[in-house]
Amino acid sequence: MREAVADLVRDGDTLAIEGFTHLISFAAGHEVIRQRKRDLTLCRLTPDVIYDQLIGAGVARKLVFSWLGNPGVGSLHAVRRLVEGPGFEVEEYSHFGMVGRYAAGAARLPFFPLRSYVDSDLPTVNDNIRTVTSPFDGEEVYAVPPLHPDVTIVHAQRADKHGNTQAWGLLGCQKEAAFAARRVIVVVEELVEESVIRADPNRTLLPGLKVDAVVHCPRGAHPSYAQGHYDRDNRFYLAWEHISRDPALLEAWLDEWVHGTRDHAGYLAKLGDSYFDDLTPAPAPSGSVDYGDYR
Template structure:
């Protein structure tokens, strides 16, 4: 039954309500639980001039940039899931074809520190990992400051505060308590750094399910604005316990991405040509989707215990 704190909505409504032109949008998920369905809905709604924030911009970045949604990319480690290059990103950066792309590059840890600073409302975050790197020369936002305790100068990065962070997860309750397991990247930090959080999930579960295993709650309800039931929302990446990574898709993207016309044709067929994620999964085919299903591998139960009531008058 819906309650006053029910945050469940559909994906089109969530994007329409919370993602606007010119915003800074973080789409996070470190190889796992990548919010592809949300990115496709942003493309479908024709958002423009976005700043996209992402550790390891991969196929998602290639697609949303090719669609003309992104003006600026804030990211670390450009890669196509170990299956080739990001040719749309390369066209933009190397030849400004068909338009230039502003890029602000950090290390993985630099991006993590930026989100942490944003989440904690800090003016910057110190880190040592840029010693010997060319990145400080290429990125003026990576700076050095004096150690107030007398040590050597240290590099710092500025806070990152997205207007919207979008994550995909295995499950959430209707109030917005989001639970994840498997590889968890920087989703929690990116969520707390953002003004608004949208969570797409494989399952919407009862509150009792979340309360039975509270340590899996990576993002609690007070940080979440919208919950979207979106099975298959991470394809072609994977959702631990639900479906495997579609490695063939990553390999197939290489020749598509090399040809801009082929890239636009793919977007027309698989994004603009379908109304939602369910229709997208039908497009990729039942046989292919079934081949990605995984067998159960249950973890051992955990006993959280319960306080015993003091016996009064022989009764508990």
């Protein structure tokens, strides 16, 4: 992780750490904080606690997003303090607007048309939401520009050493965000042989040709979850509400749990193995399929 972040995430970059409640790479975000990256533009469909930590740590100058918050709990207080003060930039879209920006970036399109902003006030505060006339029937719709992150970080259940990456469970726009990006880091629970990937090709989210680095980092999505490996740590999200309200408590948390640990293994060691006893799900195999061996 240290090498991947040092090599591929640079000061001033546009960075996307995607994942929709599920498969959010907190471990990668913490390494960005440890390395004290600066002046980043952070992009995400639904910024939650990891972005509160990143912004609270001072790595960012701008946030490009749709809905943000601590899911099921409340506000992101570190983000809120900066947004309500001077000097921090925000660029807000609807969920579909952010998906459209990634999709246009992935397809190398000049814009993405959508109806999301009818009767919305967002176009009055975001100059990048504009209208365009259909060349087919003259209808006027809204459009958003492509988004090209310098780096997209995706967490997944497994990948091989070539970067062929497989994920299952609740997915967001990881694929679009990765294909729109200039550089891609994949963080996985398991590093597997290529034969495992080839045996179940329909689970492949990203091909290795699009991936610049693969990081094997078990439990790297904590406190979010990885389907089949560990559940969402709701206790952490509830605790973060109290921590993030107080700048001194937030700084102390970062000092202890991020700057005070050498890497994610150190973070896990502080939690202790027994911490995950209640977060480890029982097995629930989904069955198997026969692809047939055509010779």
